[in-house]
Amino acid sequence: MIAYNVEPYIGEAIDSVFSQQTTFSWELVIGEDCSTDNTLRIIKQYRQKHPDKIRILEREKNLGLTPNSIDTQNNCRGKYIALLDGDDFWTDSNKLQILVAFLESHPEYSAAAHQSTIIKGTLDNPVRKFGAESDTDYGINDTITHRKFHTSSLVYRREFWVKSGGIPSVISSNERAIYPMLAIYGPIKYFGKDMCVYRLAPTGLNSRITSKELETDLRMLPWLKSLSSQFPKNKFRSFLHLCIFSYPRFVPIKQLCKHYVLFLLYSFSYFPKNLGDIKYGTIEFFRKTRG
Known part of the structure; x- marks a missing residue:
């Protein structure tokens, strides 16, 4: 998870991780990028309650979105990495179990993702669905154009992150790099089931x-x-x-x-x-x- 100035939302994001029902253990790694609000304080409150589950990467200076994301993934230690932005949240308590179980039984796939709901602020203000309604597979040619799914829906094999050497830090978009990188190593399974909320920023990135x-x-x-x-x-x-x-x-x-x-x-x-x-x-x- 990456977090920067998401005080109103970070608790909901962390709660959605702890709601997961899994047959495997997990660790929540949070890259906190020198927020100027109370984001870090809230994260530390959660860590006090769950010291064995939460590891905070507390930055000495602001790295920026992509470098923070890259370093956070570099610090992950599990077999799989599940991405979640600090202002998004998962809505299905079986999300991790569903995606990891699929990858465990289908070694030819590099990653799995799913449909999301885009909202402005709260769930009672939905914008639209993000992604196809039905299950499908995505290959390299699908991942090098317009996004097919949201970052916070992705679970992938960490071995491919290591094998690729990690994403170059001198780029602006983590997403445009990680999707084709994973598709090089194998198809990405997409589930049409909606299991995540993508919260639009108050001021869009393109502004x-x-x-x-x-x-x-x-x-x-x-x-x-x-x-x-x-x-x-x-x-x-x-x-x-x-x-x-x-x-x-x-x-x-x-x-x-x-x-x-x-x-x-x-x-x-x-x-x-x-x-x-x-x-x-x-x-x-x-x-x-x-x-």
Whole structure:
């Protein structure tokens, strides 16, 4: 679990972990990233009650979202790692048992995930479901474009984190790296059962992140390519360039044009299957040029 300034929500997140009914033991590792509110104090109160279950990684300085997530996963010791953001929570007490039991009986899979509900603030203010309604499998090509499931639904084999050397720390998005990395080692099982809540931040990430920050995600390509010579790098490049110019609220015109052209160039690697992305990217390009 990672936590930064989530005082109103961290208790609900931790409670959802302790609600899990499992036949195996587990440890809750929390990367607390120098919150300026009472997040750390609340976490320590839980640790006082459960000293054998909670391990806190208390930062000396703020690392930032991705470095904090990477270091927290580096400090995990179990056979499996289950991700949970400090402002999200699990809604099914059998969630861990279901996913771990599947992975135990299906060694060819690298990970498992499931559907989530997106909310604003509280459960009585749902936005929509996140993910497909039915069970399916996701491979590399599914994981290098738009997200198919939320991070807090994921359980994966820690051996692949170790084998990959861990995610590069010089990128902006943990998610865009970990999903294709896991899919390189085996398919990801997706369950259509809703077992998690994804809480939208009061101010969306795309209102704060810049195209310059997103450009750092291009640095993960050599790492992914080193894990598999068959990795579809041009398709992934196309999607990264699409994110760089379409995701931030404001993009300087020079960067906007540069990444739109590169998006179209690399799109030819999987044309015409990406007509929807090309249409979306073109609409975003002209919308931003007018803005």
